[in-house]
Structures are given as C-alpha cells and as structure tokens.
Amino acid sequence: MTMALPTSPGKGRGRPLKKLHWLVEPYLYLSPAIILIALVMLVPLVVGISYAFQSISLLNPFETGWVGFANFEKLWADRLFWKALTNTFWWTLGSLFFQFFLGLGLALLLNRPFAGRGLVQALVFLPWAVPAFLSGLNWAWLFNPIIGPIPHWLAAIGIMDEPQNILANPKMALWGPIVANIWFGIPFFAITLLAALQSIPRDLYEAASIDGASVWQSFTKITVPFLAPTIAITVMLRTIWIANFADLIYIMTGGGPANSTHIISSYIFTTAFRRLDFAYASTLAIALLVLLLAYAMLILQMRKHLVKGI
Amino acid sequence: MTAITLNSINKSFGPVHVLKDISLEFNKGEFVVLVGPSGCGKSTLLRMIAGLEPVSSGDLIFGETRVNDLEPRERDIAMVFQSYALYPHMNVERNLGFSLELRKRDAAEKQKRTSHAAGILGLDKLLDRFPKALSGGQRQRVAMGRAIVRDPQIFLFDEPLSNLDAALRIEMRIEIAKLHQRLGTTMVYVTHDQVEAMTLADRIVVMNAGNVEQVGTPLDLYSNPANLFVAGFLGSPKMNFVSHDDPALSLPKALTHPKAKTYGIRPEHIQVTAPDDNAHLIGTIDVVERLGSDTIFYINHGAKQPFVVRVPGIDRTALGEKIGCIFQPNDLHRFNADGQSISEK
Numbered sequence: 279m280t281m282a283l284p285t286s287p288g289k290g291r292g293r294p295l296k297k298l299h300w301l302v303e304p305y306l307y308l309s310p311a312i313i314l315i316a317l318v319m320l321v322p323l324v325v326g327i328s329y330a331f332q333s334i335s336l337l338n339p340f341e342t343g344w345v346g347f348a349n350f351e352k353l354w355a356d357r358l359f360w361k362a363l364t365n366t367f368w369w370t371l372g373s374l375f376f377q378f379f380l381g382l383g384l385a386l387l388l389n390r391p392f393a394g395r396g397l398v399q400a401l402v403f404l405p406w407a408v409p410a411f412l413s414g415l416n417w418a419w420l421f422n423p424i425i426g427p428i429p430h431w432l433a434a435i436g437i438m439d440e441p442q443n444i445l446a447n448p449k450m451a452l453w454g455p456i457v458a459n460i461w462f463g464i465p466f467f468a469i470t471l472l473a474a475l476q477s478i479p480r481d482l483y484e485a486a487s488i489d490g491a492s493v494w495q496s497f498t499k500i501t502v503p504f505l506a507p508t509i510a511i512t513v514m515l516r517t518i519w520i521a522n523f524a525d526l527i528y529i530m531t532g533g534g535p536a537n538s539t540h541i542i543s544s545y546i547f548t549t550a551f552r553r554l555d556f557a558y559a560s561t562l563a564i565a566l567l568v569l570l571l572a573y574a575m576l577i578l579q580m581r582k583h584l585v586k587g588i
Numbered sequence: 589m590t591a592i593t594l595n596s597i598n599k600s601f602g603p604v605h606v607l608k609d610i611s612l613e614f615n616k617g618e619f620v621v622l623v624g625p626s627g628c629g630k631s632t633l634l635r636m637i638a639g640l641e642p643v644s645s646g647d648l649i650f651g652e653t654r655v656n657d658l659e660p661r662e663r664d665i666a667m668v669f670q671s672y673a674l675y676p677h678m679n680v681e682r683n684l685g686f687s688l689e690l691r692k693r694d695a696a697e698k699q700k701r702t703s704h705a706a707g708i709l710g711l712d713k714l715l716d717r718f719p720k721a722l723s724g725g726q727r728q729r730v731a732m733g734r735a736i737v738r739d740p741q742i743f744l745f746d747e748p749l750s751n752l753d754a755a756l757r758i759e760m761r762i763e764i765a766k767l768h769q770r771l772g773t774t775m776v777y778v779t780h781d782q783v784e785a786m787t788l789a790d791r792i793v794v795m796n797a798g799n800v801e802q803v804g805t806p807l808d809l810y811s812n813p814a815n816l817f818v819a820g821f822l823g824s825p826k827m828n829f830v831s832h833d834d835p836a837l838s839l840p841k842a843l844t845h846p847k848a849k850t851y852g853i854r855p856e857h858i859q860v861t862a863p864d865d866n867a868h869l870i871g872t873i874d875v876v877e878r879l880g881s882d883t884i885f886y887i888n889h890g891a892k893q894p895f896v897v898r899v900p901g902i903d904r905t906a907l908g909e910k911i912g913c914i915f916q917p918n919d920l921h922r923f924n925a926d927g928q929s930i931s932e933k
Contacts, residue, residue, distance in 0.1 A: 484640050485673035489687040489734070490661040499690075503677040 329560035336554035349561040358537055358545065359562065365452055366541040366566075369527070370520045373459040378513065380460070381467025388468065389475045399472075406465035414529030417458035421445050421530075445531055448538035455526040455539065462526070467512060474508040475501070510581040517577075518570050542566045590651070591616040591742060591774040592637065597646035599632055606632055608798045610646070614776065614791075619768050621777045623785040624795035624821070631746055633795070634778045638667050638744050650741065666735035667744040670751060672727045674719040674734075680706075681715040684733050705736040708770070709763075725756045732767065745777040749784065761787060782822050786810070794818050811919075816927035819852050825884065825896045827852045827921070836869050836889035843868075843915070845930050848922035855884065855898035857919035860911050867912025871895055876907055887911070 305312075333345045353359055388399055405413065422443050423429035429441035444450040478501065486496050524544035527533065533540040533548055540548070542562060550559035592614040599607035607629045614620045622630040635641040636648065639660035648656050655663050666687075674683050682689070685702045706712050709729040719727060728748060735743055745764070749757045765788055768775055779785055785792050786806045794801040794809065794817070802814040806822075813819035819827045830837050830851045832844075839851070863870045871889030878884075883903040886894040897913060905911060922930040 479671070479673070481669050481671050481673040482675060484638075484660075485667070485669060485675075485734075486686075486690075487640070487660045488638060488665060488667050489738070490690045492661075492690075495690055499686075500675065 326560050327564060329557050330564050332557050334555075334557040336556070345557075349557055352558065353561050353565065358540065359542075359565075361537070362540040362542045362545040363565075365539060366521055366543075369452060369456060369459075369541045370517055372453075372456045373463060373520050374513065374516055376460040377463035377516065378467050378509075381464045382471055384464060384468040385471035385475055388472055402468055403465045405462050406469070408462070410462065410523075410525040411529060413458060413462055414455075414526045417454065417461070417526075418445065418530045421454050446535055448535050451531050451535060451539045455530045458526050458530065459520065459523070463516065463520070466516065470508060470512050471505060474505050478504045506584040507581055510577055510584055514574055514577040514581075517573060521566070521570060589616045590614065590649075591618070592776070593647070593649040594633075595647035595649065597633070597636065597648065598644045599629070599636060599641065600644045606798050607636075607644075610800055612793060612800065612803065614774060616774055617772050619775045619777065619788060619790045620793060621779060621785040621789035621791075622793045622795060623779055623782060624801075626780055627797075628795045629798045630778045630780075630795050634744055634746055634776060637742075637776060638665055639663050664741045665744055666738040666740040666742075667746065668728075668731045668735055668748045670747040672719075672731040672751075674727055674730055676719050678718075679715065680711060680717050680719070680722070680730050683719065683730055684711075684715075684737050686734065687738050701737050701739075705733040708736060708767070709733045724752050725760065728752065728760055729763075732764070736767075736771070741774065743771075743773050743775040745775065745779075747779055748777075749779070750781070764788060782824065786822065792822075794821060796821075812929070812931075813852075813921065814929050816850065816852070816923050819921055819923075819929070823854055825855045825898065827854045828858075828895050829893070829923075830869065830889075830891070830895070834889070834891060836871055836891070838865075839868055839915075843917055843920055845922045847924045848930055849925045850923040850927070852921035852923060853915045854919060855896040857916045858897045859914040859916070860885070860897060860899055860903070860905065861914050863910045863912040866914065868915045869895065869913045870910065871913075872910050873905065873907055876905075878902060885911075887913070 330349050331344055331346060333341055333343055333348075335341070384402060388395065388402065420426040420428050422445075423441040429438060429443065432438040433441045445454045482500055483496055486500055491499065521541070522543045524541065524547050527539055527541060527544045528547065531539040533544050543566065546559045546562045546566070549555050549562060590613045592612075594610050594612040597607060597610040598605070610633065622633060624630050632641060636643050639655070639658060639662075643656050647654055650663065675686065678686065681702055684705055685698045688698045688701065702715075703712070706715060709732060711726070711729055711733055714722065714726060714730075719730070722730065728751075731748070748764070749760050752760060761784060764777075768788075777784075777788060789806055791803060792806055792809055793803050796817050802809060802818045804812075809818060809822055813822065813827075816829065820829070830853075832849050832851060837851070861867055869887075869889055871887040873885050874888045874894055875886035876883065877886075880902065881900070883899045883901070885897040885899070885903075885905070887897060889895050895913070924930055
C-alpha cells in the first residue's frame with residue numbers, strides 16, 4: 279500500500295510567489311558569472327558603441343553631446359576609410375595566403391622524419407616568439423637601402439631599377455609590412471597544422487596506398503579532409519587577428535607615406551590616440567566589428583559542414 | 589602454380605636483423621597462415637609482401653614478376669588491417685568503393701561492385717553510415733568488403749580478429765573461411781592465435797625470432813612437429829615435455845631413443861591408469877579442471893612444469909590422488925639435444 283506524504287515537492291509551485299521563486303532560482307546561481315561577464319565585456323562594449331553616436335574629441339572639449347548618425351555619415355564620405363578598407367583586404371588576404379601555404383608546406387616537411395628534426399622544429403617556431411615591435415623594426419631596416427640588403431638584392435635580380443626603400447613608395451609600401459607579417463605568422467600555421475597532421479593515423483595512408491592512391495591522391499583524399507576542420511578554425515582566427523593586427527604597420531610605416539598604408543585598425547589607433555577623436559575611432563571600430571562578425575559566421579557555418587564524420 | 593615466392597628474404601631495421609633468410613612458396617588459391625609469438629617478424633613479413641616495408645635483401649616474386657621495387661598500388665593486393673583503417677570521413681559505401689574512386693572508374697561499375705561486396709558481407713543496410721557509427725564486427729566487415737571490391741590477386745590479413753571479443757571472433761573466423769571458399773583467392777593471414785591458424789589455414793608457417801621454424805598443413809604440424817618450439821606452440825593445452833632423466837618417467841625400452849633428451853606427449857594422447865609398474869609416468873593430481881566435455885588434470889611429478897592430461901568426458905578422480913599415465917606410443921615425440929625432432933621411431 280502507498281502512503282501519501284503530508285507535503286509533496288512542487289506542491290507550492292501553484293502559488294504566485296513560489297512560482298516566481300522557482301523561476302528566478304537558477305539565474306540566482308548563475309548571477310556571479312553573468313555579472314562578471316557583463317562587467318568586463320558588455321559594459322565596455324556598450325560604452326564604446328555609444329561613443330559612435332556622440333561627439334567626443336579631446337581637441338574640441340566643449341563640443342560634446344549626442345550627434346545621432348553624424349559619425350556614420352562622415353565615415354561613408356571618408357576617402358581614407360575606404361582606402362583603409364581596401365588596404366585591410368589586401369593586407370589580410372596577402373598575409374594569410376602566404377602564411378597559410380608556406381606554413382602548410384613547412385608542416386608537411388616537418389611531419390616526415392629526418393636527422394635533426396627536433397632542432398629544426400624549434401628554430402622554425404622562433405619568429406612567433408619575437409615581439410612584433412622588434413620584428414617590425416628589423417624588417418624596416420632590412421628594407422632600408424642604407425643599412426638593409428633587400429633593396430640591393432631586388433635591384434641585382436632586376437625587379438627594381440635601383441635600390442630604393444619600398445616603404446617610401448606609396449604604391450608598394452603596404453607590401454613591406456605584409457612580408458614581415460608573413461615571416462611572423464608562418465610558425466602559427468606550421469605548429470597547428472603539424473599537430474593536426476600528427477593526429478592522422480598512419481595506417482590510413484597505408485590502406486590508401488594499397489587501395490591505389492598516389493601521393494597526391496593521399497594528400498587530397500586523406501590529409502586535406504582531416505586537416506579541413508583545423509584549417510577552417512585557424513584561418514578564421516588568423517584572419518581576425520591579422521585584420522586587427524596594426525603593430526607591424528604602425529611600426530614600419532606609421533600608416534604612411536601619405537596615409538597610403540593604413541588598415542582600419544591602424545586608422546582606428548591613429549584616430550583615437552593621435553587625433554584624439556574617440557567618437558570617430560569608435561565608429562570605425564564598429565565598422566570593422568560588423569565585417570569580422572559576418573566573416574566569422576560564414577566560416578563557422580563552413581566548418582560545421584566540414585567536420586561531418588570525423 | 590605459385591602465387592608468391594620469397595627468395596632468401598632478409599629484413600633489418602638499422603642494426604636489428606628481424607627476418608633472416610626467409611624462403612617460402614605460396615600456391616595460387618592457398619590460404620597460408622603466418623603464426624608465431626609477438627615480435628617474431630610475421631607482421632613485418634606481411635607488410636613486406638604488401639609493399640609497406642622495403643625488402644632489405646632477397647627476391648619477392650608474385651607469379652613471375654619480381655615486385656621488390658613496386659609500389660603497394662602496383663602489386664594488385666588488398667589488405668585488412670588490425671585497426672581496420674577505415675576512412676572516418678567517408679561513409680561505408682565510399683569506403684568500399686574508394687579503390688575504384690582512385691582509379692576513376694565510372695559510377696555504374698562502382699555501384700555494382702560495391703553492392704556485390706556489401707551483399708556478400710550483409711552490409712546493404714549500412715551503406716550510408718560513417719565508421720564511427722559501426723560496431724567492431726561491422727567495421728571488420730567493411731574492411732573485408734573493401735578488399736573484396738578490389739578483386740585482387742592476393743588478400744593479406746594482419747591480425748584482423750584481435751580487436752574483437754571471443755564470440756565475434758569465432759563468427760568472423762567462419763566468415764573468413766567462407767570468403768576464401770567463395771573467392772578462391774590466395775590469402776596470407778597473420779595471427780598469434782594458434783586456433784585461428786589451425787582452423788583457417790591450408791598451410792601454416794610457424795615463425796620464431798625471425799626464422800621459419802616449420803611449414804606444413806595444420807594436422808601435419810600437429811602430428812609431426814619439427815622441433816620443440818613448434819610442438820609447444822600449436823595445440824591447447826600445450827604439449828608436455830619431460831626430460832629423459834626425469835625420475836618420474838619410466839618408458840619401456842622400445843619407446844626410448846638413445847639421442848632423445850626430451851620426450852613430448854600431448855595431453856590428449858595420455859591414458860590414466862593405476863600408479864603401478866605399467867605406468868609411463870606417476871604423479872599426484874594438483875589441479876583438476878572439469879569442462880564437461882573434457883577433464884583436465886595438472887599432475888605434479890616433481891618437475892617445475894605440471895604434467896597435463898586431458899581425459900574426455902567427466903572423470904571423478906579426486907584431487908591429491910596418485911595416478912599413473914600411459915602414453916600412446918605413436919604420439920610420443922622425441923627431441924634431441926638441439927630440440928629437433930628425431931623422426932625414426
């Protein structure tokens with residue numbers, strides 16, 4: 279026989295106050311984390327975005343206040359913004375393309391056993407450990423015909439008419455920081471892709487070679503599908519990092535000559551801390567944020583598609 | 589007709605000489621099992637036949653062609669791996685047809701051969717699944733199906749059943765035997781499990797420490813082992829070895845041999861009697877295992893290793909009792925000081 283308990287759990291849920299209690303309780307437990315996240319992430323974000331709708335320029339300290347979409351109208355008409363946007367595109371694409379393919383090649387080379395592999399691996403990863411400031415200075419010197427060899431080499435093989443500094447040439451200057459960035463970023467791809475390569479079971483390659491796969495077919499049908507999820511996530515991360523990575527440009531060209539090498543993030547930095555126009559800098563930052571969010575969503579969708587089966 | 593000829597094959601990994609002067613011939617359509625303890629070089633030998641390991645010296649010949657320097661894909665072989673080596677990013681159908689995909693065969697032929705292989709192995713309903721959604725036995729079947737689709741000259745198996753549980757192992761063993769009957773292809777099968785070797789093989793190659801100890805049909809090896817290693821490796825429970833000067837042993841003159849240092853007798857070739865003068869060996873029962881179909885006695889006769897006797901049916905002789913053993917004269921094996929079998933009776 280069954281005896282009913284004098285009070286059963288959940289009995290009080292019908293009453294309004296109890297019901298409210300029951301609804302609120304989980305959020306109460308979550309609240310420390312939510313409050314912390316809100317404080318460190320959302321508050322700065324909201325404040326930063328709100329700047330874009332105000333006039334905050336330290337050079338005009340008396341003209342503050344809400345201005346609606348005036349900053350965005352200014353952005354639309356800003357020739358320098360569109361130049362920086364094009365530059366961001368080439369800077370990101372050029373750096374990423376060579377970083378990725380050279381890094382992949384390096385990872386494939388390092389994945390086969392040879393004498394002294396440990397040492398070579400350590401050396402290959404060295405550029406990643408050099409501070410961006412140092413490597414920026416170094417590359418700026420390397421491109422300088424007075425102390426650096428690169429212009430002389432370029433002249434010797436006939437690419438340049440005479441040794442000159444490409445960083446001083448508005449048409450070519452962006453390629454200086456791009457080359458430095460490629461050198462700097464190859465190890466990242468080499469490390470992550472090597473780790474992914476080493477996780478591919480060896481007997482899959484053996485099975486494929488017996489099934490009749492050539493070296494190229496093994497690469498396209500085994501290696502690439504296994505690397506695809508890693509490639510998607512690293513390319514996405516690197517794209518965002520590179521697009522935001524103003525250090526090398528700021529050190530090597532300072533956005534010059536004649537503002538020809540600004541990318542959006544270096545333009546933001548200059549606007550905020552050189553021209554002290556925080557409102558417009560914030561407007562630029564929102565434009566960059568929207569672009570990168572759209573890009574990240576695209577890549578994440580692709581990745582979902584790629585990881586099927588693995 | 590010979591399918592595979594191994595001519596003085598050697599294999600070294602750096603200074604380690606793992607296969608020593610192996611010469612063997614496998615006939616067309618034959619099921620050959622390479623068996624031996626782990627580390628004896630049997631898998632290395634199979635991988636050399638597959639082309640996954642280079643041959644250090646000697647000739648590897650398929651039919652009339654020397655294949656030493658051919659790539660695996662040029663050898664017309666198929667191999668089933670211990671780990672199955674299924675491609676995790678392809679579904680069962682694509683796994684099965686991958687070799688045809690690589691050869692750029694048209695879709696109709698691929699479809700036909702894939703569904704044929706799937707039909708043989710009962711995989712029809714699993715074609716859309718990915719390997720991670722398959723059980724161990726199903727993965728094993730896909731690995732075999734992949735080999736069937738190839739329709740190769742030679743099938744190679746590298747311990748294909750060792751990752752399966754006991755019941756499934758027996759089932760797949762039967763399946764492999766059926767497959768061989770059906771296809772009639774030359775098959776080379778590596779295992780360390782002597783039961784698999786005995787049940788599947790047309791011929792067994794027993795290997796030990798990089799050498800071939802003996803080659804022959806299962807029953808030939810069982811009845812006439814060439815040396816102590818083969819005698820002890822095949823058969824379960826193992827053959828008993830008794831030293832010629834063991835005080836518990838009293839063989840009649842007719843059964844002894846002047847050069848024999850070790851006598852071997854299998855547990856199933858012994859009769860239990862009273863411990864009197866007629867007995868060939870006397871000892872006390874230490875352990876009894878009653879399996880229903882057989883009773884196994886572990887007899888202590890003063891030596892380190894117990895002497896094992898297998899009696900059919902249920903025998904109620906009690907633990908601790910002293911009993912005598914009589915050896916069946918035709919099944920007594922004699923080994924000389926080098927451990928080689930003395931053939932004359």
